[in-house]
Amino acid sequence: MSDTPTIASLVGRADSIYRDYSLTTVREWKARTGGLAMGFMPIYIPCEILDAQGVLPVGLMGARDDLEIIKGDAYYQSYICHIPRSTIELGLSGRLDCLDGVLFPAICDVIRNLSGMWQMLFPTKLVRYLDVPQNFEPAIGGRFYRHELEELAEALTSRGARPYDAEALRGSIARYNALRREVRALYALRQRLPWKVPTSELYVLLRAAVVLPVDDATRMLSEYHGLALADESRLPLDQARVMLTGSFCEQPPLGLIRTLERSGCYIVDDDFVQVHRWIQSDIPLDGDPMEQLVLAFLGDAMASPTRYIDKAEKGADLVLRIQRSGAEGVLFASPSFCDPALLDQPMAVRAVERHGIPWTAFKYSENTGQFQVIREQAGTFADSIKLWSVA
Amino acid sequence: MTPTTQTAKKDDSQVRQKEMIARHYDKLAAAPQTGDKNVYTFVPGNLTELLLSFDLLPVLPEINSLQSAMRGKTAEYISLAEKAGHSEDVCTYVKSDIGMMRSGNIGPTGQKLPNPDLLLLSYTGCFTFLKWFELLREEYHAPVAMLHVPYQPDGRITPAMRDYVVKQLKDDIIPALERISGRAFDEAKLSEHLRLSAQAEDDLVWVLQSAKHRPSPIDAYFGAVYYVGPIFSAFRGTEDAVAYYRALRSEIEERIREGKGPVTPDGDIEKERFRVVVEGPPNWTSFRQFWKMFADEGAVAVASTYTKVGGVYDAGFRHDPSRPLESLAEYCLGCYTNLGLPTRIEMLANYVRDYEADGFLINSVKSCNSFSAGQLHILREVEKRSGKPGGFIESDLVDPRYFSAANIKNRLESYFQMLEQKRMGGAA
Ligand code: SF4
Numbered sequence: 001m002s003d004t005p006t007i008a009s010l011v012g013r014a015d016s017i018y019r020d021y022s023l024t025t026v027r028e029w030k031a032r033t034g035g036l037a038m039g040f041m042p043i044y045i046p047c048e049i050l051d052a053q054g055v056l057p058v059g060l061m062g063a064r065d066d067l068e069i070i071k072g073d074a075y076y077q078s079y080i081c082h083i084p085r086s087t088i089e090l091g092l093s094g095r096l097d098c099l100d101g102v103l104f105p106a107i108c109d110v111i112r113n114l115s116g117m118w119q120m121l122f123p124t125k126l127v128r129y130l131d132v133p134q135n136f137e138p139a140i141g142g143r144f145y146r147h148e149l150e151e152l153a154e155a156l157t158s159r160g161a162r163p164y165d166a167e168a169l170r171g172s173i174a175r176y177n178a179l180r181r182e183v184r185a186l187y188a189l190r191q192r193l194p195w196k197v198p199t200s201e202l203y204v205l206l207r208a209a210v211v212l213p214v215d216d217a218t219r220m221l222s223e224y225h226g227l228a229l230a231d232e233s234r235l236p237l238d239q240a241r242v243m244l245t246g247s248f249c250e251q252p253p254l255g256l257i258r259t260l261e262r263s264g265c266y267i268v269d270d271d272f273v274q275v276h277r278w279i280q281s282d283i284p285l286d287g288d289p290m291e292q293l294v295l296a297f298l299g300d301a302m303a304s305p306t307r308y309i310d311k312a313e314k315g316a317d318l319v320l321r322i323q324r325s326g327a328e329g330v331l332f333a334s335p336s337f338c339d340p341a342l343l344d345q346p347m348a349v350r351a352v353e354r355h356g357i358p359w360t361a362f363k364y365s366e367n368t369g370q371f372q373v374i375r376e377q378a379g380t381f382a383d384s385i386k387l388w389s390v391a
Numbered sequence: 392m393t394p395t396t397q398t399a400k401k402d403d404s405q406v407r408q409k410e411m412i413a414r415h416y417d418k419l420a421a422a423p424q425t426g427d428k429n430v431y432t433f434v435p436g437n438l439t440e441l442l443l444s445f446d447l448l449p450v451l452p453e454i455n456s457l458q459s460a461m462r463g464k465t466a467e468y469i470s471l472a473e474k475a476g477h478s479e480d481v482c483t484y485v486k487s488d489i490g491m492m493r494s495g496n497i498g499p500t501g502q503k504l505p506n507p508d509l510l511l512l513s514y515t516g517c518f519t520f521l522k523w524f525e526l527l528r529e530e531y532h533a534p535v536a537m538l539h540v541p542y543q544p545d546g547r548i549t550p551a552m553r554d555y556v557v558k559q560l561k562d563d564i565i566p567a568l569e570r571i572s573g574r575a576f577d578e579a580k581l582s583e584h585l586r587l588s589a590q591a592e593d594d595l596v597w598v599l600q601s602a603k604h605r606p607s608p609i610d611a612y613f614g615a616v617y618y619v620g621p622i623f624s625a626f627r628g629t630e631d632a633v634a635y636y637r638a639l640r641s642e643i644e645e646r647i648r649e650g651k652g653p654v655t656p657d658g659d660i661e662k663e664r665f666r667v668v669v670e671g672p673p674n675w676t677s678f679r680q681f682w683k684m685f686a687d688e689g690a691v692a693v694a695s696t697y698t699k700v701g702g703v704y705d706a707g708f709r710h711d712p713s714r715p716l717e718s719l720a721e722y723c724l725g726c727y728t729n730l731g732l733p734t735r736i737e738m739l740a741n742y743v744r745d746y747e748a749d750g751f752l753i754n755s756v757k758s759c760n761s762f763s764a765g766q767l768h769i770l771r772e773v774e775k776r777s778g779k780p781g782g783f784i785e786s787d788l789v790d791p792r793y794f795s796a797a798n799i800k801n802r803l804e805s806y807f808q809m810l811e812q813k814r815m816g817g818a819a
Pocket residue numbers: 081082083084107108109110111249250335337338339340341
């Protein structure tokens with residue numbers, strides 16, 4: 001790789017990190033720093049706590065269609081989504097050995113039960129189920145969440161991480177604020193000029209960003225942003241602008257994202273890799289940093305099928321995102337057997353229908369290999385949107 | 392989560408249960424006229440005593456779904472829900488409930504159920520509950536009171552978990568119930584209901600543990616779903632429930648004296664050939680047929696985890712009138728599906744040992760990730776720890792499309808043959 005990055009070199013590097021089941025960059029980081037590395041499952045964990053204690057957070061997002069599942073299928077029935085079996089496969093085949101533990105955030109019963117399996121399968125590792133509140137009052141859910149975070153910090157220390165330090169956490173919040181800003185900026189650029197930021201590129205960059213140390217990730221995204229914006233060879237095509245929703249946990253194969261783009265869709269907002277978008281604005285750097293993390297989770301997190309929506313109307317946030325992104329239609333793209341996504345979908349559909357927004361829906365699995373049907377469906381959908389917009 | 396009518400000859404306890412249920416549904420049906428208020432809520436982590444202390448009537452949609460299945464209605468209900476856009480992949484309890492609502496909301500007794508005055512989302516042991524009541528909120532435009540119960544990943548209740556639940560009870564749930572009922576919270580009344588709960592719980596535990604006898608006087612899976620009915624639903628904390636469990640206990644005492652095995656759909660089991668522990672909920676669409684597959688082989692369930700979804704009383708928990716809210720919190724936290732997998736495995740292995748079972752069976756239901764995700768791991772681990780063979784069958788709760796009778800029967804027959812061979816091998 002030359003010293004001056006190009007779009008191709010950045011995306012190429014991100015792609016190789018995304019494809020590397022053995023987490024080579026994590027192994028190298030550990031060898032270099034002597035720090036601990038903690039895996040985490042989707043959707044969100046407070047990476048700042050880990051970073052502040054010198055621990056590298058490493059996003060685990062299942063596998064692609066090229067991972068041969070040898071052991072994982074023996075752990076799951078056919079009617080359970082794919083991500084737990086590929087995660088088990090990666091674990092049992094030793095590919096995740098460099099991780100000192102894994103965090104399992106509370107998003108659904110599958111991840112929840114997987115945390116128990118992990119405890120038993122990897123007894124020497126740190127395995128924590130990170131419960132997150134569904135009550136958003138600071139004095140109730142906030143207090144509980146703070147306690148969870150304090151316990152997490154202590155658990156990391158017991159494994160050899162630096163003890164919790166408020167100033168270090170403030171510094172980490174600042175670093176993650178910077179990363180979140182870059183992610184938001186790229187999403188904004190893609191909304192404005194989607195031909196400059198193909199989702200297939202943005203996606204692998206985000207996947208690399210959950211594995212790289214925070215400052216590296218921020219730099220990579222920032223460099224890509226500058227280069228993509230400046231690239232005059234990328235010209236607009238007559239594509240439909242769509243929002244893709246439902247893919248917050250098990251991820252579609254990259255081939256599927258490419259298929260959607262090739263079938264005539266500009267994806268102008270999506271639910272992929274949400275960890276660095278979960279908190280939607282900068283977390284304040286004043287006051288008690290742990291408390292600021294808690295308050296951000298309670299008051300500034302994305303709406304998600306995995307969170308209880310207590311005040312607003314269901315789907316209101318989705319509609320707002322559609323409107324803000326200028327999407328002309330919605331692709332409901334959910335993993336097969338994903339309870340949170342699929343149970344949520346009828347409510348989300350009603351919300352978009354109330355606003356007269358066209359939609360279509362399909363399911364996928366992270367190892368889906370055939371995209372022909374989806375290509376035709378998305379192509380027809382994109383064509384119909386374009387026809388309507390002309391009419 | 393439990394059916395309400397026994398299938399063989401009626402004992403005193405069964406008659407009582409039937410009457411209790413009939414009275415309850417009569418009250419619900421009359422609610423629009425009487426002005427009685429009702430609260431829809433879930434079996435695991437239900438707050439029945441608290442509702443009763445406000446004179447509110449509980450409605451359990453899970454029970455309506457399983458009752459609909461036993462009445463052969465769920466194929467139609469599920470199809471209605473799927474036509475309305477609900478995925479074929481998700482929990483069929485939810486779809487059955489939504490289909491039932493769209494078909495006029497006729498409950499198990501053939502009477503119309505009132506719309507909910509409140510949806511009490513006690514979110515214990517299952518994420519689907521959250522989505523279920525979000526869906527019902529849209530259908531009924533009813534208010535929701537949310538009680539988030541943290542999970543027990545390490546099999547222990549921490550003070551932070553308990554405090555979180557108690558605080559929600561105080562700050563959110565009780566005020567919501569006060570609003571709906573128009574009454575002030577009466578802690579003494581709640582405590583009195585909890586006192587009654589503990590009495591009934593003592594007798595229920597006695598009944599469940601009677602399966603340690605040989606032969607077991609009860610079937611602790613199929614039969615026991617009737618036994619847990621009152622305590623898992625609208626009756627915990629009532630004099631009726633106390634009387635029901637007292638009557639049930641004396642009937643079981645009688646069976647033990649007479650050396651009888653359990654009642655089955657076709658009468659008393661003649662010879663207990665196999666003692667098994669069962670994990671997972673039953674199938675409700677072919678409940679009798681499923682049970683018969685066991686009974687025909689002389690297989691008796693001596694313990695089950697399904698009968699712990701509404702409370703793990705045999706591990707010692709009792710509602711405690713002296714600490715009403717803390718006790719309710721601990722109850723919610725302790726329900727079976729809220730326990731981490733290692734705890735579930737330990738519990739199953741202990742059952743196999745304590746009830747001297749020949750093996751254990753898992754009925755894995757397609758609907759329920761809360762139960763099913765991880766059951767293949769449970770199978771291997773319990774085999775390893777107990778040294779007894781495990782069997783694995785797959786079906787669903789209320790979707791008849793996923794009950795393949797021939798397939799399940801084959802599997803069960805092979806499993807029981809294997810147990811027999813092991814026994815003969817062991818004896819040789
Ligand atoms: S894909 Fe859906 S059901 Fe599967 S683990 Fe993720 S959130 Fe849970």
